[in-house]
Amino acid sequence: MTDQSVRAHPTATSSHRLQAQPGEVIDRTRSLRFTWNGRTFPAHPGDSIVSALAAGGERIFSRSFKYHRPRGILSADYHDPGTILQVDDEPNVRAAHRPVTDGIAVSSQNTWPSLRYDVKAANQLVGRFLAPGFYYKTFIKPERLWPAYEKVLARFAHAGRISPDTPHGYYDKRYAHPDVLVAGGGPAGMSAALAAARAGAGVLLVEEEHQLGGHLRRGGPDELAVLAELRAAVAAEPGIEVLTNSVALARYDDNWVPVVQRGLPGIPERLVKARVGTLVVAPGLIERPYVFAGNDVPGVMLSTAVRRLINLYAVRPGERAVVLTANAEGDAAAQDLRRAGVDVAAVVDARRGEDVVRVHGRSGVRAVELADGRKIEADLLVTATGWTAPTSLLNQSGARPVYLPRAARFTPGDGLPDEVMVAGGIAGDGDLDRLRTHAEAVGAEAARRAVVRRHAKLTAVPTRAGEAPAAPDGQPVAIPELGFDAHPELFRGRTHGMVDFSEDVSSKDIHSAVREGYDSVELLKRYTTVTMGPAQGKLETVNAVAVLAEATGSTIAETGTTVWRPMYTPPTLGALAGRIFEPVRHSPMQPAHDRLGAAPLVAGQWIRPDHYGDPAAEVRAVREAVGIIDVTPIGKLDLRGPDIPELLNLLYVNKWSKLEIGRVRYGVMCAEDGVVFDDGVTGRLADDHYLMSTTSSGAGAVWEWVENWLQTEHSPESATPWKVHVTPVTTAYASINVAGPRSRELMGRLVSGVDLSDEAFGYMNVRTGRVAGVDDCVLWRIGFTGELSYEVHVPAGYGLHVWEALLEHGRDLGVRPFGVEAQRILRLEKGHFIVGQDTDGLTKAYGAGLDPLVKLDKPDFVGKPELAWQHEHGAPSRLVGLQLVDGAVVPPEASQIVAARSDSGAYIGSGSAIRGRVTSSRMSPTLNRSVCLAQLDADLAEPGTTVTVRLPDGRHLPARVTEHHAHVDPAGERLRADAGVQVGPARDCGTPAARTALAPTGELPATVDGSGSLRITDAGPLAKVLVRAPHDGAIAAAIGVRFGRAARDADGALVVGSGPGEWLVLGGADGRDELVARLERLTDQPGEFASVVDLTHGRALLRLHGAATAAALAKVCAIDLSDDVTPNGAALRTSVAKVVTDVVRDDADGVPGYLLHCERSSGRYLFDALLDAGAEFGMDLDAHPMTTS
Amino acid sequence: MIQLPCPWCGPRNVAEFRYSGEVTPRPDPATATPEQWRDYLYIRRNPSGWVDETWYHGTGCRRFIRVSRHTVSNEARPAVRTGTTAPVDVTSTDSGAPDAGGAR
Structure with a gap:
């Protein structure tokens, strides 16, 4: 609820502004204006919204939350529960922390119709009905009224207004790897950071406030002098990076610390994910409110709040004050008030047993009643009754807080791991010098531990240059003990008052919850919601525990405290979401699909053409003439080595020992539990060279599966080592399926070097040859569509060229591009199942109808024992072809099959039991009726059985199990449709032009910026050749580059040690064939198994160069890119913007540079992600292909 | 996010790895009873304490590695490379392979 009822006020004046204060943070030379509930207020740069309003007299x-009591300033900092406001379209702004900017519109939340006249304040009168558990108890029954309850309750919710029109902000994210992270930038934090940096550590110093300084900022001349000295030292120390207006949100395992950084220009919030060597926790102490009647009336403030208002913002917090003090902070507040001209009517010293009983006044303090009976007129009551140690990060590190009665606060306790340390007021008491000395020792020791950890990391990474450095020999730094000063235990006075200001939980509520049996702190918390509001326990935890202890008659130590969980302060959801990295993959033909108006289909990461406007017409074109489809996402694995038949026999359920060169076989893979896992065809190209195809979605999993067997059961060190190298070449080729009765005619016009006649190139054969002028193409004669068809794999850079040539030269044949939808119809007509669509996680090979394929007489294959078992016991369900009797109805996929009738009309089994489901269904343009595949209980799977399909709309329709899975051409005659047609000769298709992944049409986007601190170059044209050989043999020695490093060889090629026993060699764009030949000679060593695979077309390669490269990469890459871990010549593979990317540090002329290298299909996405990451640094684009040297 | 000590790449964020499960030897399919085979498929020790696991470093060296991980503290010990049963030689630097010691 916002306050719109107050209009036409005169502009407020800064009536409560003091003359200049020595430590003030406002810039009086400049003025700003903003509105508060429609009224204009002045402010100075440096003012928080609340300080500017307080200067204008607002209280x-x-x-x-519950009782709609007026609330004013309590702590005057980020955690202040009463000053959470709406700013423009942003709700829940911590207004005592947020700086004023010119022109903002600020309004109050949770008030209606206005802040001053809030009708819901009537809740105060019915307060006894809003006891703890009120909502649980009242709105529980009847259930049908829940929607009505929800509507009413939502109006009472304590939150601002979200505008759906708000544009999505740029919520940034970056990674950091500081040796030491100091959480808290007060005197202790700054001292620790300085000592750590001087001991050789890289330090990240994180401070919640807008400036470093902590409590020194609100201090007197002595504190300000120390502050100036410390700030100057920090600024002069190059080893310290300071993040102000930032919070260390949590500490997770292995010192993973998320830091939210606010207030950056153009960035609402940035999440810094820091992997920290040593975490130093130095948040200081948070002042605790005092519980008594009226303690939440506007005008009751903490002493720290009063000191902040006076000293930082030069605001007079009241006219006549009473100060309740139990410590030096309260005494100082009284002095500050006097200095500010406030009439301090009384100082109530709790150390002498004096006390405040209650405050009179409703919308502001009018008088303060003391324990000695005096009633003093005042508009301000200041309390200084003790401290809360914010042990959040320590608890998350394993420490359990311990209550110390003498100091009246919790202390960190034991259990901290070696990599977390404590400094400052949270660690103990002492004067400033003592705390600084302690913090310096902590900082030095933190640095020593971090350097040891860094050395261990350096020793473990392969990217370092040369030998590991010598182990650090620093001796542990002795850390002086801090004591704890005595402090009176003050929590609740003689009256009941507010404990949780955010959630409106009073001490009376806690007593009543205890009477109801909620007498443990964790139960109490959940029942009353105490400590669960926006302040998250920082102000109220200790008081809640103390009141609970009082109510249960136990001690605070016995009662214990609640667990401080992440996050320490709430970040926005935007900060947690960050920049979203969702990699997409494109085929090289995407520009053609765009031009042809393809409807995009998101299939996994791939963007594919679903159809080009009319899938049924596309189906007819394939059945009657010829169609072409982009099937680039089909997984392709290049297999090399003598033991490939062994591997195929293991992975596939069928036999592979006698596959001749030039032949192709279909195979199905099962997992060890016999469940169908993937299928595809594999062809033999040469003696020791096969090409395996997989499903599009299974490509990655099959690759990993193959590697798993080759690296474990059949690794070189195992009893049965297999010599096989597998290389994914999915996007090294653009794949086009040319299907239809006229496909041979069309292919004949483009193909040279391959006899396409049925006799020479029959069904299930593979050839290599030239297509449309492009060499090294692989042609398969296979048919997912059931038509005569050729699957053409073209070196990817030429994919667009071949696609265009097929369309151009097939025009008179009626060629048409077809999309995934048409392909799905075609394959369903033909009865081909799709793994994962017509099978599920329980479908074993027999259940998918693969009986003839499974060869149980093989000695072993993956899943054999389970399939042998199923063979013996029978599959519970079967995949069947199914046709509804009424062919005009297409049952939606996943429709249930509920019952079956025998021919005599009797139901088989129960009439309502689910007996199966429709797995695929389409209207067949060829048959003009609907066709389906279905999973059915085995006893219903006999052809001719009539079953009942239950549609989602409730209709029950009869359907019949068909003889074959295939609805069209079950005999397979169409595969040889045009055996007699005259084929060829090949036409001239022009000189093919290769495209890179970054520039699929041949052009890069226009230059983004001209400032040049970063430059991206498309290095795609370079030759890229992958070499595999034993990582420790003669070939490795001859190559001379180890895993983790890169170096140029004598011929100028860049040799990258990209994996253990794996090298990627980058050579000049024109020298590919020579490079391959040279590497084949190099790897021809007797007794060593090696392979050389050309990946020139399979990879996107770009170069990022310039002073800001590491900073830009840190926004998309979690690797430590510092000069010792990732020096020049380092090579590693990791995730960059969620794409698996090879990163090679390759400096030039002393300027940092990186080569980045990923699967070709992800290249354009990676490029866009890097442009985005680099935008803040200024970026140039350079389309000129780089040279290697 | 915890880190795993990859014996090839050094410590890396666990998000770079895929969990392949407790190390479970594959019985001889020729002689295994259905019960033994299903134990291999489905039954794991799942201890509260140290356990040997296989992880696949798919976003790194693309090696299957073994890690000893404590299931309560998530502490992970320097691993062995798969295919071998011996721990990685932490002193060797001449093999073209990285040192694996001190990953934590």
Whole structure:
């Protein structure tokens, strides 16, 4: 609810602004204006919204959560529960922290119709009905009224207004790898950071406030002098990076610390994910409110709040004050007030047993009643009754807080791991010098531990240059003990008051919850919601525990405290979501699909053409003439080595020992539990060279599966080592399926070097040859569509050329591009199943109808024992062809099959039991009726059985199990449709032009910026050749580059040690054939198994160069890119913007540079992600192909 | 996010790895009873404590590695490379392979 009822006020004046204060943070030379509930207020740069409003005399900022009591300033910092406001379209702004900017419109939340006249304040009168558990108890029954309850309750919710029109902000994310992260930039934090940096550590110093300084900022001349000295030292120390207006949100395993950084220009929030060597926790102490009647009335403030208002913002917090003090902070507040001209009517010293009983006044303090009976007129009551140690990060590190009665606060306790340390007021008490000395020792020791950890990391990474450095020999630094000063235990006075200001939980509520049996702290928390509001326990935890202890008659130590969980302060959801990295993959033919108006289909990461406007017409074109489809996503694995038949026999359920060169076989893979896992064809190209194809979605999993067997059961070190190298070449080729009765005619016009006649190139054969002028193409004669068809794999850079040539030279034949939808119809007509569509996670080979394929007489194959078992016991369900009797109805996929009738009309089994489901269904343009595949219980799977399909709309329709899975051409005659047609000769298709992944049409996007601190170059044209050989043999020695490093060889090629026993060699764009030949000679060593695979077309390669490269990469890459871990010549593979990317550090002329290298299909996405990451640094584009040297 | 000590790449974020499960030897399919085979498929020790696991470093060296991980503290010990049963030689630097010691 916002306050719109107050209009036409005169502009407020800064009536409560003091003369200049020595430590003030406002810039009086400049003025800003903003509005508060429609009224204009002045401010200075440096003012928080609340300080500017307080300077204008405002005292009420919100209404409380349950009772809608007026609320004013309590702590005057980020955690202040009563000053959470709406700023423009942003709700829930911590207004005591947020700086004023010119022109903002600020309004109160949770008030209606206005802040001053809030009708819901009537809740105060019915307060006894809003006892703890009120909502649980009241709105539980009847259930049918829940929607109505929800509507009413939502109006009472304590939150701002979200505008659906708000544009999505740029929520940034970056990674950091500081040796030491200091959480808290007060005197202790700064001292620790300085000592750590001087001991050789890289330090990240994180401070929640807008400036470093902690409590020194609100201090007097002595504190300000120390502050100036410390700030100057930090600024002069190059080893310290300071993040102000930032919070270390949590500490997770292995010192993983998320830091939210706010207020950056153009970036609402940035999440810094820091992997920290040593975490130093130095948040200081948070002042605790005092519980008594009226403690939430506007005008009751903490002493720290008063000191902040006076010293930082030069705001007079009231006219006549009473100060309740139990410590030096309260005494200082009284002095500050006097200095600011406030009439301090009384100082109530709790150390002498004096006390405040209650405050009179409703919308502001009018008088303060003391324990000695005096009633003092005042508009301000300041309390200084003790401290809360914010042990959040320590608890998350394993420490359990311990209550110390003498100091009246919790202390960190034991259990901290070696990599987490404590400094400052949270660690203990002492004067400033003592705390600084302690913090310096902590900082030095933190640095020593971090350097040891860094050395261990350097020793473990292969990217370092040369030998590991010598182990650090620093001796542990002795850390002086800090004591704890005595402090009176003050939690609740003689009256009941507010404990949780965010959630409106009073001490009375806690007593009543305990009477109801909620007498443990974790139960109490959940029942009353105490500590669960926006302040998350920072102000209220200790008081809640103390009141609970009082109510249960136990001690605070016995009662214990709640667990401080992440996050320490709430970040926005935007910060947690960050920049979203969702990699997409494109085929080289995507520009053609765009031009042809293809409807995109998102299939996994791939963007594919679903159809080009009319899938049924596309189907007819394939059945009657010829169609072409982009099937680039089909998985392709290049297999090399003598033991490939062994591997295929293991992975596929069928036999592979006698596959001749030039032949292709279909195979199905099962997992060890016999469940169908993938299928595809594999062809033999040469003696020791096969090409395996997989499903599009299974490509990655099959590759990993093959590697798994080759690296474990049949690794070189195993009893049965197999010599096989597998290389994914999915996007090294653009794949086009040319299907239809006229496909041979069309292919004849483009193909040279291959006899396409049925006798020479029959069904299930593979050839290599030239297509449309492009060499090294692989042609398969296979048919997913059931038509005569050729699958053409073209070196990817030429994919667009071949696609265009097929369309151009097939025009008179009626060629048409077809999309995934048409292909799905075609294959369903033909009865070909799709793994994962017509099978599920329980479908074993027999259940998929693969009986003839499974060869149980093989000695072993993956899943054999399970399939042997199923063979013996029978599959519970079967895949069948199914046709509804009414062919005009297409049952939606996943429709249930509920019952079956025998021919006599009797139901088989129960009439309502689910007996199967429709797995695929389409209207067949060829048959003009609907066709389906279905999974059915085995006893219903006999052809001719009539079953009942239950549609989602409730209709029950009869359907019949068909003889074959294939609805069209079950005999397979169409595969030889045109055996007699005259084929060829090949036509001239022009000189093919290769395209890179970054520039699929031949052009890069226009230059983004001209400032040149970063430059991206498309290095795609370079030759890229993958070499595999034993990582420790003679070939490895001859190559001379180890895993993790890169170097140029004598011929200028860049040799990258890209994996253990794996090298990627980058050579000049024109020298590919020579490079391959040279590497084949190099790897021809007797007794060593090696392979050389050309990946020139299979990879996107780009170069990022310039001073800001590491900073830009840190936004998309979690690897430590510092000069010792990733020096020049380092080579590693990792995730960059969620794409698996090879990163090679390759400096030039002393300027950092990186080569980045990924699967070709992800190249354009990676390029866009890098442009985005680099935008803030200024970026140039350079389309000129780089040279290697 | 925890880190795993990859014996090839050094410590890396666990998100770069795929969990392949407890190390479970494959019985001889020729002689295994259905019960033994299903134990291999489905039954794991799942201890509260140290366990040997196989992980696949798909976003790194693309090697299957073994890691000893404590299931309560998530502490992970320097691993062995798969295919071998011996721990990685942490002193060797001449093999073209990285040192694996001190990953934590």
